[in-house]
Amino acid sequence: MKPVFRWLWLLIVSLVLVACSTVKTASATSQPSAKPTKKTTARGGAYFQNDGPASHIPVNLDLVPNAVPQDEPLIRAANLPYTAMGMSFRPDTSPAPYRARGKASWYGRQFHGRRTTSGERYDMFAMTAAHPTLPIPSYARVTNLDNGKSVVVRINDRGPFHRGRLLDLSYAAAHRLSFVGQGSASVLVERVWPTEGETTLTARNDAGLRQDESPKYLQLGAFNSLANAEAMLKKLVDELDKGYDDKLGIVNQQGVYRVRLGPFSSDAAVRTAAETLNVETIVMNN
Template identity: 35%
Template sequence: MKKYLFLVSALSLLISGCSQTSGGRYQIDQDHAPTRTPTEAETMDPTPRFEPYTRQGNAPYSLFGEDYQIVEDVRGYEETGIASWYGQKFHGHLTSNGEYFNMFSMSAAHKTLPLPSYVRVTNLDNGEEAIVRVNDRGPFHDGRIIDLSYAAAYRLGVTETGTAQVRIEVLQPELEDLAEQSDSSEPVEVSETIVAAPEEQQSELPQSLHGLFIQIAATQERKNAENAATELQENFNLSATIYQNNGLHKLLAGPFGELEAARWLSQLRADGYEGAFRVEFSSENSEQNPSESSEAPE
């Protein structure tokens, strides 16, 4: 029941936050431009930085008879199509990831990019470029790939034409930024019986364990590990593995790629799993020292 209510709440937030949708909650029937133009400061490019993906707005969804899957790997992601913009009607209302839409911020809506994402938008009609932070879903019109805030559209010259042919490129923070946020820290106690603590002594590991994982917890009671695994799957939709090692039942999430592991490690720590750490299993079935595999690659 708890999971059902969470899913209903998440879907309601997604639909309420989607740009270019109609509904009685808006005081304005027809979207329009504000009464003033953005200031120079309001149209400055935001600096791309690493941010954990929000729990809201990043699940697959269906809307208007269409199914949408969130992009899992954004490396090298580019797309060309029509950009539109949204403004006064949606100003101050919730976006799909739970933030408040500000038409004077350099933000945007996209149907399938993870939230938040940073994107470089190039207006192919006039050559203007800008960086926007994607924090909403939309536009749900055929042929349109991105909905720009009024400030972003003004900066790119889209307010003059209403729509424009654009190219979007996902920007990613430097790996040093990821490494800084995923540096190893001293494991902390998660509960009285579940702790995330690396062990020096190793034992035989299952053959199926291979690659990069995040250790969430270790407990002497398997039932506690199973309960934690259920919570992990329900709250984050992550695959969970439990294996016994040194008398402890260890809970792992993964496997992940390097960038994906860094993002999830930061997000899990921010959401209460402060003692989570990276651990890598080689093809020889040996577990590397977690402190040696806790940083992003150079």
């Protein structure tokens, strides 16, 4: 073989070997190693590489229910001390309360379907979040301090590894908190646990009621299955006047998922709503 062809042959083999040795991680908590692609423009900035909203957004994204806190065993491998982006983290696996304010961001289509730290596939349309140290799995209530809207999410991933970010939310959670366009928001994060009483799953925020008030609700249905409750909720949204949308929600009371309308300030207001909708008057207190 002539020297020039031998040199070209060795160069080609070397390039192939280098290409084969580069492995792109499937974890949604790690930044991809591939060279940056063209950024997608977002209001007030740009999405990282090719991240951003999905090309097709479900029409019922507003109805994605909050995560329901459950008693789940911790995943040992997901709660070990670790380092990322030059920082060291030690997950807190104790049952200690957690309450913090900071910036929340969200991650979308670039990570959709990839493995999270929990081993589950990331679903950008589910109520989940990534946090550097909260136990996996655990649950947290996230409140947008700019508009008062709240969601309950399940922590199943690690990140964001940025000193200016408190947690990464799924696209659905950020959508419900109304900051998808901005990319980030000031939030309050509070850890929550399952209770023996009830866990609120309202699809809308009950903003405007003082804590010392006793709101009333009109029960529209009760189900043993969350899926059935969600189906009724979607049917009501399609059938009722849009003025009722903000008052519709689901609550889990000791394993029974109740579809309700409210809050109302009194039993009389509940009865008036029931008469308007031509349904049985079943008053719920909280």
